[in-house]
Amino acid sequence: FEQLIDLILTRTGWARISTLGKTREGIDIEVENLTAGEIAFVQVKCSATQDVLNDFVERFKKRREFYARMIFAVHSPSGKLTPPADPAIVLWTGDRVAELVVRLGLGEWVESRLA
Numbered sequence: 001f002e003q004l005i006d007l008i009l010t011r012t013g014w015a016r017i018s019t020l021g022k023t024r025e026g027i028d029i030e031v032e033n034l035t036a037g038e039i040a041f042v043q044v045k046c047s048a049t050q051d052v053l054n055d056f057v058e059r060f061k062k063r064r065e066f067y068a069r070m071i072f073a074v075h076s077p078s079g080k081l082t083p084p085a086d087p088a089i090v091l092w093t094g095d096r097v098a099e100l101v102v103r104l105g106l107g108e109w110v111e112s113r114l115a
Contacts, residue, residue, distance in 0.1 A: 002028060002044045004110065005073045008097070009042065011104045026059060040069035048074045053081050057089060073097060 006016060006029060014031035017039070029042040041063070043056050053072055060070040073092040074081065083091045092100070101110055 001046060001073075001075050004097070004101070004106070004113075005029065005042060005044050005092075007106060007109065008100045008104060009071075011106075012100075014040065026056075036068075038068035039066065040071055041067050042071040042073065045072075045074040047076045047078055048072075048081065049078045050081055053083065053091070057084060060089065 009016070009029070009031050013035060014033050016029060017032045018027075018030035026043075027041045028044045030039065031042060032039045041060065045052065053074075056070065056072055060067060069088045069090065071090045071092060072083070075094050075097070077093055081091060081093065083089045101107060
């Protein structure tokens, strides 16, 4: 799932600035959008509760001087997840990820991983 999120980010203009598997503690992916001049951290979870999302929102708030955005991608949330009303905090659940897969032409890539 993390590799898929990385591909989505790359195709939408974000470039990984962290080495795979070597990021800051508690962060799965660090990316930069050069055109927007933003650095974001991305947290990728197969499953997460509202408490887990809230924990990462707090981590993001403490690192706002470095990160302009946080993307929290979760395949199968446990219950309804509600991010705060902050446009810098983006929540991608399974439905949004599926939409991005289709729009970005990643269907064959996903299919090849499921076979």
